[in-house]
Amino acid sequence: MPDRPILRLLPGRDRRVKAGHPWVFSNEIAMTPAARSLPAGSVVRIEGDDGVKHGAWHFNAHSLIAARRLSTDPDAACDAAWFRARLAEALALRERLFGAPHYRLVHAEADGLPGLVIDRYGDVVALQANTAGMEAATPMIVEALHALFAPRGIVARNDSAVRGLEGLAEETRLLAGDAAGATVEENGLRFPVDLVGGQKTGWFFDQREHRARVARLAAGATVLDAFCHTGGFGIGCAVAGAAQVTLLDRSEHALATAMQAAAANNVADRVTAQRGEAMDMLERMVGEGRRFGVVVADPPAFAKARRDQPAALRAYGKLARLAATLTERGGFLFIASCSHHVAPGEFAEAVGWGVHRASRQGRAAGEARILHMGGAGPDHPLHPMLPESAYLKGMLLHLP
Numbered sequence: 100m101p102d103r104p105i106l107r108l109l110p111g112r113d114r115r116v117k118a119g120h121p122w123v124f125s126n127e128i129a130m131t132p133a134a135r136s137l138p139a140g141s142v143v144r145i146e147g148d149d150g151v152k153h154g155a156w157h158f159n160a161h162s163l164i165a166a167r168r169l170s171t172d173p174d175a176a177c178d179a180a181w182f183r184a185r186l187a188e189a190l191a192l193r194e195r196l197f198g199a200p201h202y203r204l205v206h207a208e209a210d211g212l213p214g215l216v217i218d219r220y221g222d223v224v225a226l227q228a229n230t231a232g233m234e235a236a237t238p239m240i241v242e243a244l245h246a247l248f249a250p251r252g253i254v255a256r257n258d259s260a261v262r263g264l265e266g267l268a269e270e271t272r273l274l275a276g277d278a279a280g281a282t283v284e285e286n287g288l289r290f291p292v293d294l295v296g297g298q299k300t301g302w303f304f305d306q307r308e309h310r311a312r313v314a315r316l317a318a319g320a321t322v323l324d325a326f327c328h329t330g331g332f333g334i335g336c337a338v339a340g341a342a343q344v345t346l347l348d349r350s351e352h353a354l355a356t357a358m359q360a361a362a363a364n365n366v367a368d369r370v371t372a373q374r375g376e377a378m379d380m381l382e383r384m385v386g387e388g389r390r391f392g393v394v395v396a397d398p399p400a401f402a403k404a405r406r407d408q409p410a411a412l413r414a415y416g417k418l419a420r421l422a423a424t425l426t427e428r429g430g431f432l433f434i435a436s437c438s439h440h441v442a443p444g445e446f447a448e449a450v451g452w453g454v455h456r457a458s459r460q461g462r463a464a465g466e467a468r469i470l471h472m473g474g475a476g477p478d479h480p481l482h483p484m485l486p487e488s489a490y491l492k493g494m495l496l497h498l499p
Contacts, residue, residue, distance in 0.1 A: 105144045106134055106158065106166070113147040119484045121208045123156065123166035135160045139266060140231035144173040157213065157232025162265050167213035167230060182236060183243035185211050190247055193219075193478055200248075201284045202478040203304045209480040209488055214265075215240070218304060222251040223281040225294050225301050226274065229257075231265045241274055252278035254294040256301070260403070271295055286311045288338055290329060290360040296352060305475035306331065306397065309433065309493045312471060313395060314339040316431050320392030323347065323384075323425060325377045330357030330370070332395040332433070337366035341393070346372045347380055378414075381421040390427040395434075402438035411441055412449045419453025423467075423498055431470075432496045439490035446492045447472065454496065471495040 108116065112127035123145060128134065137143070139159040145166060146152050155175045156166040169177055189210045193202045204224070205217040214230030217240075224244060228234045234257075241253055253274040262269055273295075281292045283302045292301040310332050317336035324333030327346040334357065337344045344366075346357050354372040361370040373380065377398065396418050402411035419434055426432045432454075436446045447469075454467050474481075475491040482488045 103142055103144055103155070104133070104137060104158075105146055108145065108147045108153075110148045113149070113151070113153075116145070116147070116153050117151070121168040121213060121482060121485060122164050123168075125160070125163055125165040128165055130160065134158075138235075140233075140235035142169065142177045142232070146173075157230060159231045159265055162231070164264075167208070167232065169211070169213070169232075177236075179239040179242050182212075182239045183246055186217075186240070186243045186247055189217075192480075196477050199284050201304075204478075206479050207488070208485055209482040217244075218301065219250075220281045220283050220292055220294070220301065223278045223294065224250045224253045225256045226253060227256045227259060228267075229259055229261050229265070231267060234265075234267055237274070245275070250276065252276035252281070252294075254278045256294065285331070286314070286335060288335060288360075288364050290331065290334070291356055291363070292329075293352070293356060303328065303331065305437075305479050305491050306435070306493070307476045307478075309435070309473065309495075310335045312495060313393065313431070313433050317341040317393050320430070321345075321390075322393045322395070323391040324395045324397075325381060325422070326396065326398040327357060328353050328397075330354075330360055332397065333357070334360050334364055334366060334370065336393060337361065337369050338364050341369065344370045345391070346370060347375065347377055348372075349374065349376050378418065378421070381418075381425065385421055385424050389425060390430075391425055392427055392430045394422045394426045394430070394432045396422040396432070397435045400438040401436070402440040405440050407438075408440050408445075411438055412445060415441070415446060415449040416453040416456075419450040420456045421453075423454045423457035423496075426498045428499055430498055432498055433493065434496075435491065435493040437491050439487045441492070443472070443489075443492050447494065450494055450496075454498070467499060468497045469494060470497055 107129045141158050143158040145156050152173045154171040155169045158166045189205050204219045214233045216227040218225045255272050255274050258269045258271050278294045283290050283292050294301045314335040318340035322336045322341045322344040325347045327348045330346050333344040333346045361367040401414045402408050
């Protein structure tokens, strides 16, 4: 039985935990001097003031989310063997879901590993530890990954701003092996991935199914892929038979990587890249009277915090207005939000407002239709008690 500290919940503050919520906030715990002195990332037992045992948790007294549940068993070892077993469960699920080893392997709380994200690119892995607990556990996680499938390289992409909330510095470094030449395979295509110099963990696996859905509509069309990152949407459309694809992003590095992917997939002659701030460029294109058969608008999060929500909703409305204006009659618009502070209904309302402002309503001219509304793919499972995990929202519209 592990010898670990016991922390107690304050009277009346156990309702959410008893309901299965995987977090405990700092104002729900009796923060004694002993509790405050525990090293960030310690494994603790949490009990209610009524003596009910609530399992084993990672604890950080200096974070608003002070504890994150590892196991309902207060005596769970939480050692290298435990991490290997938990990672093996995540791996088994992905192997049932996908035929090739390119997916999000671990999606934090939903995979029972709170604060941990792992993306797999064949024999290379990108790991992001967003909590002090997972930072401390990283050597055990690396050991477990080597035992499970012996990756050629493991990169720590610990450059997320949320690490600051845990008192952690941002960094990107090689943890093991060699990550050069990493690629991702998706929907029959291959893309280069820069796990050291690229964004996030290198690729946005969450949009996999949306990219395939949009590509099926692209044959013979002109396509605009705004906020394109490394061109997943646009290049997929080109391979599916789009007449011409315009990639738009502010990152020179991302666009260069996208054009490498276009060449690798033999569509470089139908793909062009434009660098600039996407919203400004969209405004300019509207002024020039440009139109596209398929428009994709997949921006980074507009709401980094709850206080950003009103401004984010206005921005999504404006983006929808610009993107709808750029979509030719009878064309298709895909627009997405990865801001978990914006609820699905709020996002849909903002998009509806923007489409209306673009004069895409009225039955006489043909009414705008929502063809699909969805979230992330199945390698990004949702924790049933954690609505924050349902961050991605995508809408596909057919415009008159």
